[in-house]
Amino acid sequence: MDVKNSFMISEFVLLGLTSTWELEIFFFCIFLLTYAAIMAGNLFIVIMVTCDSHLHSKPMYFLLGNLSFLDMSISTITTPKMITDFLREKKTISLWGCMAQMFFLHFLGGSEMTLLIVMAVDHYIAICKPLHYTSIMSCRVLVGSGLLSWAVGFVHTMSQMVFTVTLPFCGPNVVDDIFCELPLVIKLACTETYVLELLVIADSGLLSFTCFTLLLISYTVILVTVPHGSSDGLSRALSTLSAHITMVTLFFGPCIFIYTWPFSILSMDKFLSVFYSVITPLLNPIIYTLRNREMKSAMSRMKTQCINFRHTFWTTTMKMNGISGKLM
Secondary structure (H helix, E strand, C coil): CHHHHHCCCCEEEECCCCCCHHHHHHHHHHHHHHHHHHHHHHHHHHHHHHHCHHHHCCHHHHHHHHHHHHHHHHHHHHHHHHHHHCCCCCCEEEHHHHHHHHHHHHHHHHHHHHHHHHHHHHHHHHHHCHHHHHHHCCHHHHHHHHHHHHHHHHHHHHHHHHHHCCCCCCCCCEECCCCCCHHHHHCCCCCCCHHHHHHHHHHHHHHHHHHHHHHHHHHHHHHHHHHHCCHHHHHHHHHHHHHHHHHHHHHHHHHHHHHHCCCCCHHHHHHHHHHHHHHHHHHHHHHHHHCCHHHHHHHHHHHHHHHHHHHHHHHHHHHHHHHHHHHC
């Protein structure tokens, strides 16, 4: 045991996207701008939902604000490290830094999957039972749903990480990806990990597939139910669901592919890692800001408030200057 501990590695080497210096500079600029857009877009949604009284009182936007917070967190766990690694010749991450990265990725990822199901239920109640919407989606239900999503994410990540942190890593330490991906790191352990690899596939893959299936079922029920109502209700339902189904498909697609594809394709793994950690968090503000009527109205109200505030500020300043001139 002492001999094994003496050879325990203290860090992992990440190969990243490329080893060509010109491409690394190009990727550095692209991902830096993308990360700035992710943070600005999602933070804007959180601020709008928090400050705008019209959005603050609607359950859907409470859930949307939580979704934006999760997207910002997921991107922050991976993207800043990836951006700085583009400027480094040797891309390394500490053993426990790698463990923390995997823990929070699965924690927040599991929470976001559950939150998307809660949002689907919210859509169903709003479209199919509008008269009972406010009574069903009460503040207590919203808070409970939020806590439930975080609890599911915590159980999901702990069910895998509690075994992963005890693995001995005393051999190869090269991870051919842009961040620490659980299946790749497990394979580097200097012990038999077949059972643990099956657990990861059963846990992460099954969770993703189950949540995705439940979402499709919920939206199918909505589309089947709505035509019995007005044509205007069907039009609004299709408008809302088309955007949300697009986001859900793009979110769950990479997860299901990574954990259920029987063959290892390293180039595809890297592409999906970038897609999941960078592109997906960028979709949320694009879909819900550019295509949402109430968000556009909230932005117009905020713009009007800013103009009024600036006008009031300058008017008050001019009056104060006039009073000071008279006193002199």
